[in-house]
Amino acid sequence: MDSLTPATSSQKEALLRRYGASGLPAAGPWNEAIAAMLDHRSVRGYKPDPVPPGTLETMVAAAQSAATSSNMQWTSVIAVSDPAKKKVLAEIAGNQKHIEQCPLYLCWVADMTRNAVISAEQKVDFETMPWLETFMVACIDVALAAQNAVVAAESIGLRTVYIGAMRNDPERVAALLGLPKQSFVVFGLCVGYATAEAAGEVKPRLPQSIVVHHDAYDGDAKAAERKAYDGEMATFAARHEMQASTWTQRVLNRLGPLKSMNGRERMRVALKTLGFEVR
Amino acid sequence: MDSLTPATSSQKEALLRRYGASGLPAAGPWNEAIAAMLDHRSVRGYKPDPVPPGTLETMVAAAQSAATSSNMQWTSVIAVSDPAKKKVLAEIAGNQKHIEQCPLYLCWVADMTRNAVISAEQKVDFETMPWLETFMVACIDVALAAQNAVVAAESIGLRTVYIGAMRNDPERVAALLGLPKQSFVVFGLCVGYATAEAAGEVKPRLPQSIVVHHDAYDGDAKAAERKAYDGEMATFAARHEMQASTWTQRVLNRLGPLKSMNGRERMRVALKTLGFEVR
Numbered sequence: 001m002d003s004l005t006p007a008t009s010s011q012k013e014a015l016l017r018r019y020g021a022s023g024l025p026a027a028g029p030w031n032e033a034i035a036a037m038l039d040h041r042s043v044r045g046y047k048p049d050p051v052p053p054g055t056l057e058t059m060v061a062a063a064q065s066a067a068t069s070s071n072m073q074w075t076s077v078i079a080v081s082d083p084a085k086k087k088v089l090a091e092i093a094g095n096q097k098h099i100e101q102c103p104l105y106l107c108w109v110a111d112m113t114r115n116a117v118i119s120a121e122q123k124v125d126f127e128t129m130p131w132l133e134t135f136m137v138a139c140i141d142v143a144l145a146a147q148n149a150v151v152a153a154e155s156i157g158l159r160t161v162y163i164g165a166m167r168n169d170p171e172r173v174a175a176l177l178g179l180p181k182q183s184f185v186v187f188g189l190c191v192g193y194a195t196a197e198a199a200g201e202v203k204p205r206l207p208q209s210i211v212v213h214h215d216a217y218d219g220d221a222k223a224a225e226r227k228a229y230d231g232e233m234a235t236f237a238a239r240h241e242m243q244a245s246t247w248t249q250r251v252l253n254r255l256g257p258l259k260s261m262n263g264r265e266r267m268r269v270a271l272k273t274l275g276f277e278v279r
Numbered sequence: 280m281d282s283l284t285p286a287t288s289s290q291k292e293a294l295l296r297r298y299g300a301s302g303l304p305a306a307g308p309w310n311e312a313i314a315a316m317l318d319h320r321s322v323r324g325y326k327p328d329p330v331p332p333g334t335l336e337t338m339v340a341a342a343q344s345a346a347t348s349s350n351m352q353w354t355s356v357i358a359v360s361d362p363a364k365k366k367v368l369a370e371i372a373g374n375q376k377h378i379e380q381c382p383l384y385l386c387w388v389a390d391m392t393r394n395a396v397i398s399a400e401q402k403v404d405f406e407t408m409p410w411l412e413t414f415m416v417a418c419i420d421v422a423l424a425a426q427n428a429v430v431a432a433e434s435i436g437l438r439t440v441y442i443g444a445m446r447n448d449p450e451r452v453a454a455l456l457g458l459p460k461q462s463f464v465v466f467g468l469c470v471g472y473a474t475a476e477a478a479g480e481v482k483p484r485l486p487q488s489i490v491v492h493h494d495a496y497d498g499d500a501k502a503a504e505r506k507a508y509d510g511e512m513a514t515f516a517a518r519h520e521m522q523a524s525t526w527t528q529r530v531l532n533r534l535g536p537l538k539s540m541n542g543r544e545r546m547r548v549a550l551k552t553l554g555f556e557v558r
Contacts, residue, residue, distance in 0.1 A: 028333020033312035033434040054307020064484040127537040133546040143422035155312040178495040205343040213357040216457040258406040267412040
């Protein structure tokens with residue numbers, strides 16, 4: 001589109017890496033912050049070098065600056081540096097060695113305890129606590145906060161990877177970190193400098209024509225666009241020796257068999273044990 | 280701490296605005312991207328000026344660059360510009376006029392339909408779909424994506440506010456936007472330029488001493504720190520004619536009575552109607 005900001009070559013390269021030639025979107029506003037976000041890749045190998053002094057403080061300040069529903073601030077962060085604890089967390093996550101390796105490992109907690117304490121102190125029953133909606137809001141709050149922290153870290157040259165596999169065994173994680181009732185580790189986050197081997201590259205995503213809708217959901221399955229994306233992912237997978245070659249195949253592998261959940265179909269039971277009713 | 284990057288005056292001011300003098304954290308790494316995040320405030324009044332050309336494309340590129348669990352890409356975005364639809368959405372949200380006012384209104388969708396289509400096409404049963412864990416992952420994916428979009432928008436001088444109140448009536452929102460089964464608007468987002476009256480200011484957050492833990496959850500209720508924060512919020516509230524004066528009071532008002540949920544205790548029923556089992 002002529003009316004758009006002309007793409008600089010670095011912007012065009014960034015969009016090409018993210019979407020491939022087949023899915024290139026129009027070039028809009030651009031700056032260093034946006035370029036850093038576009039350059040995200042999840043990194044699973046870290047140098048032993050420590051993060052710069054004050055990194056945790058800056059990441060948390062960014063995290064707390066994200067929107068939080070009604071200013072309830074459901075997020076807590078546990079920075080885990082004890083090697084013995086990191087080892088157990090890596091095991092729980094199916095032997096993800098980068099949890100032990102990374103210089104900064106953060107567990108992001110949906111912390112409904114802090115508010116429950118106020119309920120107890122003030123002797124006011126909190127009728128809103130046991131509902132699915134409230135639990136969802138807490139998880140969303142945590143995700144918004146963590147993502148700001150990720151953007152802050154990556155803007156200073158650090159790399160990250162979220163560790164959803166903390167949810168493989170929520171009770172064991174909670175016990176290890178001494179969580180009180182009504183707190184729950186939503187995910188972990190490795191932070192550090194990527195090793196050369198693990199630096200990776202930007203993974204292509206679905207074209208915007210599939211993801212963006214106008215005024216109403218476009219029900220067209222967009223077979224041609226999806227096929228083109230399968231092609232982009234197959235090329236990417238071939239370069240990275242990934243098992244599934246196309247996105248379609250990856251979706252089938254990941255969402256088809258129950259065993260791919262690594263026991264996380266227990267989530268409701270686990271949450272109940274941890275003090276969340278999720279009614 | 281002496282070992283930390285010396286704070287520039289603008290960094291110190293930004294941290295003061297976010298935490299107040301009582302909760303000032305150590306000054307860590309800093310740059311424009313981080314400064315923009317620290318300067319976030321939710322804005323509820325917008326000029327009619329359109330957003331720059333290509334803003335939607337850049338926001339979505341940033342959104343899609345966020346981590347997504349197993350690359351499942353659960354997020355869809357519906358850009359709503361039809362004034363009649365915006366009017367209804369504003370009503371659903373309890374007459375939030377900024378939904379009608381803002382030049383760009385985005386509904387962020389947990390889109391499990393896209394993957395369900397693959398299940399149907401390939402005649403493979405997706406055993407992982409009906410579980411709470413899978414639903415949580417989709418919501419978290421959407422939140423990570425949306426937050427990147429927010430950071431991108433705010434980095435170019437736009438302002439935003441999340442509209443959780445799309446969940447006041449999920450079925451009506453879904454019908455209005457023609458969502459298929461297994462898609463659900465997690466929240467809306469207003470984007471545009473703030474009016475002078477609505478520009479607002481940075482809202483103080485809990486001190487990091489309450490939010491950050493090391494190796495284990497610190498169960499200390501930190502009464503003194505919380506009281507100091509109540510003081511910061513009381514000062515802020517007095518400047519902004521907010522009803523609740525302290526954070527403690529706001530928590531009591533928001534989490535105590537069921538009626539403050541605006542009917543969202545129905546979420547499980549609503550989701551079931553929309554094709555989510557959340558087992």
